[in-house]
Amino acid sequence: TRPSLPPAALLGHLGAATPVELLLPAVRLAGAWKVAAAVPSLSMLARDSDAARLAAIAALREIANEPALTSLKELVAGNQPASIRAEAATALGTLDFKAHRDLVFPAIAVQDEKAAQTIWRALFATKGTPEQIAAALPKDLPKPAVTAGLAAARELGKRGEALVKAFTSLSETATSPAAPPVDTSRYLARTKTEGDAQRGELVYRRASLVCTTCHAIGGAGGKVGPDLSSIGASAPLDYLIESMIAPNAKVKEGYNAILLTQKDGKQLSGVLVRENPDEFILRDTLGNELQVPKASVTARENLGSLMPAGLLEQLTERERLDLFAFLSTLGKPGAFDSSKANVARQWELWPAGPSPIAEELPMIKRAPGLVTLTLVDGRLTRDMITEKIALLPAGTSSLHARARFTLATAGKAKFNLTGARKAWLDRSPLPIASEPSPTVQLAAGAHQLEIELDPAGLPEHLKAESEDVTFIAE
Incomplete structure (x- = not known):
């Protein structure tokens, strides 16, 4: 009152x-x-x-x-x-x-x-x-x-x-050479002969395109748009190209977005997850579920795909071909098969002080770090880490990375770690200096792997894999 x-x-x-x-x-x-x-x-x-x-x-x-x-x-x-x-x-x-x-x-x-x-x-x-x-x-x-x-x-x-x-x-x-007019059939032929999937993955993960904000591969990424883990194996190449050039031409069922205008003038957009007599539940582009009381809504508009038209305009023709090639390989046997969860594809990065990581954990739970996605094969490259370091406080002298995994039944798990300076498993140090691929007895359930990196001497890439566990992304 x-x-x-x-x-x-x-x-x-x-x-x-x-x-x-x-x-x-x-x-x-x-x-x-x-x-x-x-x-x-x-x-x-x-x-x-x-x-x-x-x-x-x-x-x-x-x-x-x-x-x-x-x-x-x-x-x-x-x-x-x-x-x-x-x-x-x-x-x-x-x-x-x-x-x-x-x-x-x-x-x-x-x-x-x-x-x-x-x-x-x-x-x-x-x-x-x-x-x-x-x-x-x-x-x-x-x-x-x-x-x-x-x-x-x-x-x-x-x-x-x-x-x-x-x-x-x-x-x-905007100063890049203007791309030629869209010609789907020409892209189709040239993607097969000139597209480079490895370069295309780097285009896909470019921050300015925000692809990973909406889409997931191998469980890592956004949940607003369709999962792309097997898109190359399940969709023809011409369909993929058309979806990128004209997102609203064919919107996958369950991914049509709506725009809600509220009484106070605020507008909310997202994919309609569900609704009941009292409220709408939207999933926005950041993956958050928003509960919107129907009594506060004055207008509802269908938006179609959340993916904006013209997204490819910032890319050169070479980059477009590479991107199409990357998407067309997802789900097929080989380097871009993300069906197995035996490799960490999501890390959480944060600056760490001189104290042991076990003492840092309570702070970490209160202040999550920067979520960082790896390449499909699980490599978190030096350039990808450097890009995230730029978002951390200046002068960060020590960097910690955390990945999560689960174990269905109790037993031994062997880990292959690349690029780690120091490592901890559930707060206990791993002797990676003497045993680069340690084997650990673990209880069933959720666990976390933590790595220390030196920002001044980053490895070529960081990677964690194990055939005995299931890595998860949240």
Whole structure:
């Protein structure tokens, strides 16, 4: 219930000295109740309190009176740290992008790629904002902001096509030689004679294409689009090419996306997993299941495939042929057969301190690392690891990687590890220095393998395999 007057007790809890367990609820109530008198205290917390900053900025957005907007505009100014500018820009942009775009774009421009992508996603989720951004996108945005925006736009599927076009025009790939007009029959013939599946896998895993966000191979990857593990063995090559060039031509049953518009103007898109009389359950492009009350929905629109048209426009013709060749080999006997789960295809990376890994585990459970997918054959290459290290805190001197597996019945399991400096199995050290392929007695159930890497001396690739266990990806 919203009080008629600002409660003095609530305002008294909005000081930096208030314990966090009391401070955060008080900040959230101030926003939910739109307590105008709380704006000065919320502004101070947004600047000075690491624990309450996010909640304070969210509360200012909820209040949204002139003093609150003035405070948010001060927080997004160039003299503030990038992290504060990011949150304030998100708040202003999702309130009224058109009114605040001259503040939002400069704030995005100073972010790293990961932070910029978070802002873009929030803005794209607001009704009408994607169209406004596409029409007003600055020509001088730095590369991290453009790359992040392009990736976030592609997550929107069909709804993001105008954004994809706008961001692509700013990206380096826009200067690539223009691809010739689409000719399916010509691609079909040339893929068979000129396509290189190994190069094609690298194209498939390119972050800017976000293929792995929606699709899985060998259990590793997204769950929004169809699983591609056996697509090459089950679908003709001409079907694969057509699906890439014109995603909406043939949408696999169960993968038609919908767009829901809510009463507050927020828009949610994803594949409809199921619905009941009270709610829709969507799976978004990040694999999250969203429960949307039907009472909050004002409009529903069918989108078809979430995969946007024009995805191949950023690729050269050689890269297209290689990508088609890679997809056409999936599921067939050979190097791209992912039917066996005896190799780790997903690792979790995080920076580690000097303490033993057993002491790091409680921290890891609270703060998961960066999910990293391997090549189909299980190799996590030096370049792939380096790409992820760029997203970790600067100065990371030691890197840990974790893979999970299960064992159906208790017994011995032999592991072949490549590229590991140190290794632990369920917190117990593995003697890989003296036994590069250790055999361990294990109980039935779930286990985890952990590896230490040196960022300054990365191996050519990291790989873990065992014929005795089933590696899993979550």
